[in-house]
Structures are given as C-alpha cells and as structure tokens.
Amino acid sequence: MRVEHQLRAFEQALKSYDGNLPLHRFLPTYFKQNKQMGSFDRRWVTRHLYSFFRLGKALPQLNSEQRLSVADFLAHDTVSLIVEKNLPDFVAKIHAPFEEKLQFVKSQYPDFNLEDVYPPHSFLSSDVDKTAFYKSFFSQPNLFIRVSAEDVSTILSKLQNANIVVEQISETALSLPNGTKLETILEEGSYQVQDLSSQHTGSYFKPNKYDKWWDCCAASGGKTLLLHSLEPVVELLVTDLRESVLLNLDERFKHAGIRKYHKKELDLLKNNDQILHHYAFDGIILDAPCTGSGTWGRTPEMLTFFEERKISQFATIQKVIVQNLVKYLKPGKPLIYITCSAFSAENEDVIRHITETLPLTLESMEVIKGYEKNADTMFVARLIKTQD
Secondary structure (H helix, E strand, O other): OHHHHHHHHHHHHHHHOOOOOOHHHHHHHHHHHOOOOOHHHHHHHHHHHHHHHHOOOOOOOOOHHHHHHHHHHHHOOOOOHHHHHHOHHHHHHOOOOHHHHHHHHHHHOOOOOHHHHOOOHHHEOOOOOHHHHHHHHHOOOOEEEEOOOOOHHHHHHHHHHOOOOOEEOOOOEEEEOOOOOOOOOOOOOOOEEOOHHHHHHHHHOOOOOOOEEEEOOOOOOHHHHHHHHHOOOOEEEEEEOOHHHHHHHHHHHHHHOOOOOEEEEOOOOOOOHHHHOOOOEOEEEEEOOOOOOOOOOOOOOHHHHOOOHHHHHHHHHHHHHHHHHHHHEOOOOEEEEEEOOOEHHHOHHHHHHHHHHOOEEEEEEEEEOHHHOOOOOEEEEEEEEOOO
C-alpha cells in the first residue's frame, strides 16, 4: 500500500536525522544518498518530517506514527494518506479553522497540551502572547521580500503576471507563499529576501548622510543593505567571524549596486584594538548571535533538539560583544541591538545588564511579534552612548 510505503520512508528519514544540521540542509544530502526516491517520495518525506517536528514535545506518550498523524492534521488543510489511515474521524475537519481543529485534537487526546509544543516556554519574554506564539508553529512563515518604493508596482505586476500570490504589506515589503521561486521572474538585485520583522528593525536605525556605520555581525549583509536603502550616503564597515559569509556578502552587495564599503574578518569576543583603534562610528548594528528561538517556525526541528543550556551561553556571548563594541561608538550615537530570539535572557535581560554596566542608555526597545503576521519573532533595541 502507498501509505505503508510513505510511512517507511518517513521512519527511515526520521531515524537518520540527528538534529546536527538544519532540516533544510540535511534533506538534500539525504535524498542524494537515497537516489531510489522519486520526486513524489521526496515531497512527502519533506512534508511529513516538517509536520512531525511542528508538534514539538506534545503527546510524548504516542509513537512517532501517531504523533505524525496528529501533527499533519494540524499543520495542513490537505489530507495525507497517513491521516486517512490513522485518524479517519479527523478527515472531515481538515478544512476547519485552526482553532476548531485544535479543540478537536484536545477532545480526542485529553493529554494534549499546547504549551508542550514549545518546550522552553518558561524563558519567553513577557511581551510574547504565548498561546498565539505556540499556535504559529503549525504554519510555515511566509517568504518576504524588500523592494524599493519606486519599483514596487513593476515588481507586483511581474509577480501577478506569473500567477504568484503576492500581498503588499508596506511601501517596500511584499509577502509571498513560502517556497516561491523568484529567480526566473525577478531580476537579481531588484529585491532582497528579508523577513518582515527583520525589515522592521530598520525603523530603529535613523542614519544621517555621511555617517560612519558598522554592521559588526554582518553575515550576508541583510541589515547593511537595509541601512543603505534608508541612507545611501553612509560610510560602511562590515565584519563577521566567517570569511565564507563575507564572500556571500560581496556577491549580494555587487547585485545591489553597493561598491564602496570596508570589510574585515573579526572575532568580536576578542580585543580588536590593533585593527579598529582609529575607528569611531556614528552607528553600530549588532545583529547578535543568538538561539534563533523566534525563527523556529521555519526550523521546527529545533523544538525537539534544542538544549536549554544554550540560552545562558548565548546571553554571555551577547554581553561580552556589546562590552567590546561600545568603545568604538561616538558619544550620543546609537547602538542597534537585534536578535531573532524570543527569550528574555537574550533580550530584555541583556539590555538591563548593559545599561547598568556600560555607558549606554536605552532609548527604545521592542519584541517584534512576527507570529501575528506569519513572520519571524525578533527583538530590537536602540541604545545611545553617554558622554565619555
């Protein structure tokens, strides 16, 4: 039977996955090693694995097949063979609103607790609506792109002509279904893939012409590109610990038309005075290393494999980095602290610590509630350096 074949394929993939790689990186390698799997098999294995991990640690007393059945019912509005086999009474409700589906699961499984979906729930920021946050894990966040205001109508037309479902969220933000392939529709450099919450952090930058700004954990340069879109006439320094991501940054900057910038490979946990002693910045963007706990809707496997000890490890790293940065910031100028975490220990607690121990005052901060808009949940704070 086809359903038994799908179950064997799911169980084999699940057994092979140890959580060391994100699921989206594990699966291509796994499929290459299992060439007998056709596109149909690959599609269902992918769906089943993502559905399974969206259940987090809920219903631990059930076996993996039963948990998959419940998870797939909650995560999709199309019936899978596995739901038909194991939960025939659920099929009629597959198109029901999520809240109704959730209540039906609870009626059939009284031990189901929504809180168990997100195991480290006790660490969440008090600003997070926990129930809404947990529910968000049963749907994949959208794909968001940022475009220039001048090009938005042209890009909308191109997407609509290609029968792409697209929604304009703001003057420069567009929302599309996750997995939308844009490469053959839009010209490279005419858009930037950037989550809606990440785009929102730009409202905290407030750059001026000819400012000197440092994006110190630049990765592939998304925040720098956002800064440049707000004020093209800024002098840029971009740094990261990893040379490979800086090479990706070069490629993105090239397509975005950014030619003038400085780039360095730096470890921010070390003293970099020998390299940076002559620098003084009008603004610093710190997109800090973090647990990524606000983005697990895209990587739901983290709900199963995350180790709570990492929260305090990242919080320590964040505090040390800020301590090492502040000396290079001019008095009266902003440090923009950003994480894609929903944990208070990495957000509000870090801000409290650095304002108590460093010459920084808090101007404003915000938990960006992406779960309300099918986007990532993030945190941003704007801190001002006091006079030396």
